[in-house]
Structures are given as structure tokens and as C-alpha cells.
Amino acid sequence: MKTTTMPRPDLTDREGIVLLVNGFYERIRADDQLGPIFSDVAKVDWDSHLPRMYDFWDTVMFRSGTFRGNPLTAHAKLAPHTDMSRAKFDHWLTLFRETVAALFEGENAEHIVRCAEDMANVLHSKINNSRDQRFDPANLSDEQRQRYAAHKSPSGSR
Numbered sequence: 001m002k003t004t005t006m007p008r009p010d011l012t013d014r015e016g017i018v019l020l021v022n023g024f025y026e027r028i029r030a031d032d033q034l035g036p037i038f039s040d041v042a043k044v045d046w047d048s049h050l051p052r053m054y055d056f057w058d059t060v061m062f063r064s065g066t067f068r069g070n071p072l073t074a075h076a077k078l079a080p081h082t083d084m085s086r087a088k089f090d091h092w093l094t095l096f097r098e099t100v101a102a103l104f105e106g107e108n109a110e111h112i113v114r115c116a117e118d119m120a121n122v123l124h125s126k127i128n129n130s131r132d133q134r135f136d137p138a139n140l141s142d143e144q145r146q147r148y149a150a151h152k153s154p155s156g157s158r
């Protein structure tokens with residue numbers, strides 16, 4: 001079967017961030033699993049949440065420095081009231097990837113997905129107070145161990 005995909009631009013500026021964030025939270029609001037966490041548990045005020053998320057991603061991607069917030073605290077507050085398991089974060093990431101792929105393609109589009117994945121890993125392991133298996137030093141491969149050691153000590157003088 002032949003599938004054709006329209007060429008898409010890369011994500012290059014705040015205007016793109018606004019499109020992405022709006023599209024992403026449209027999906028979130030319509031989602032059975034995640035929608036209620038925003039509407040019923042956190043009772044999010046969308047008029048302030050959306051601009052805060054523009055600032056967050058603009059700061060991550062383009063160093064605008066406009067984000068003032070504390071994502072760790074914001075998510076840790078949710079954990080006693082709702083399921084913030086790995087499955088929830090994975091589902092969040094699926095919606096995020098789908099939104100990015102529908103709008104953009106290119107280096108920055110790939111980079112923002114990796115940033116979201118890293119952030120999901122950090123948030124999940126911190127708020128659940130558990131180590132993500134993938135980053136547990138006990139589970140690193142020999143190759144990773146050497147690479148990380150080389151990174152910490154670039155001169156190799158340790």
C-alpha cells in the first residue's frame with residue numbers, strides 16, 4: 001500500500017511551540033486516562049497552564065529563559081492523589097510523539113521528543129522515589145560504563 005506523508009517543517013521558533021503545545025493539550029483533554037488528571041485532580045486553569053507550557057518548551061528548546069516554575073513539585077503534588085505510574089508517563093509520551101509527528105519533522109522535532117523522554121524519566125523516578133532500571137548503575141553495560149567514566153574524566157587521568 002502506498003502511503004504519502006506531506007512534508008512537514010522543523011520546529012524552529014516559539015510560534016511552532018505554541019502550535020505544538022495547543023495540539024498536545026487538545027489531545028490530553030480528550031484522553032480518557034490523562035484528561036481527568038488535569039480537569040478533576042489538578043483542576044488546571046488552561047488560560048495560565050498553556051502559556052506556562054509555551055515558556056517551558058521555549059526555554060528548553062530555544063533558551064528563552066521565560067519559564068519560571070517547578071515541574072518536580074507540580075508533579076510530586078499529584079502523586080498522592082492519582083496514579084502517576086510509568087504507564088501513565090509512557091502514555092503521555094505517546095501523545096506527545098504523535099503531536100510532534102503530526103506537525104513537524106527534522107532535528108529539532110527529534111530533539112524535543114528526546115527532551116520529553118528524559119524529563120519523563122526524571123519526573124517518574126523522582127516522584128515515585130524509585131530508580132528507573134535503565135539508569136541504575138547496576139544495569140549499565142560495560143560499554144556504557146566506559147563511556148560514562150570517560151565523560152566524567154575526559155583527560156582519562158583518574
Ligand code: HEM
Pocket residue numbers: 034037038042044049052053056068069070071074075078084088089092115116117119120123
Ligand atoms: C503522567 C504524565 C503527566 C501528567 C499526568 C502531568 C500532569 C500535569 C499537571 C496536572 C500539571 C499542572 C499542575 C498544576 O498547575 O498544579 C502539570 C504541569 C506541568 N507539567 Fe506535567 N504531567 C505529566 C508529565 C509531564 C512531562 C513528561 C513533562 C515534561 C516533559 C511535564 C511538564 C510539565 C510542566 C513544565 C508543568 C508546569 C510546572 C509548573 O507550573 O511549575 N509534565 N503536569
